Amino acid sequence: MKEMITFYCKLVQQCKVQGYSKVIQQAIIYIHHNLPYPSLTLDAVANELELNSSYLSKRFKQETGKTITEYIMNLRMNLAIQMLSSTQLQIQTISQHCGILDVNYFTKMFKKTFHKTPTDYRKTMGI
Numbered sequence: 001m002k003e004m005i006t007f008y009c010k011l012v013q014q015c016k017v018q019g020y021s022k023v024i025q026q027a028i029i030y031i032h033h034n035l036p037y038p039s040l041t042l043d044a045v046a047n048e049l050e051l052n053s054s055y056l057s058k059r060f061k062q063e064t065g066k067t068i069t070e071y072i073m074n075l076r077m078n079l080a081i082q083m084l085s086s087t088q089l090q091i092q093t094i095s096q097h098c099g100i101l102d103v104n105y106f107t108k109m110f111k112k113t114f115h116k117t118p119t120d121y122r123k124t125m126g127i
Helices: 002-016 022-034 042-049 053-064 068-086 091-097 103-114 118-125
Strands: none
Touching (some): 022 042, 042 068, 053 068, 103 118
């Protein structure tokens, strides 16, 4: 069963990245796999793919319309929304699961993205 779930998840990821070049596909997959790690940065992705960070940055922006930093933060905020909506975990714990160790920075970025704090978002969800 676990193998089947893993295989399905890999298929879904491949479908998400189909319109991109091989290099950007690899970058996106790496980002998704490493999202919870605070050390996930442009340099980390470039090092993993053995690419120059300037080249990767320019190529990523051309193909996705976002910088790698914007892309990562967008994914982290979407993960935060999912966790706030579906769990009773503390905000600090959710922040850490999203790869942001400083809960104040997490709250600031959440508010910038969704125009309300994580606590306020939870209240509107009735959780």
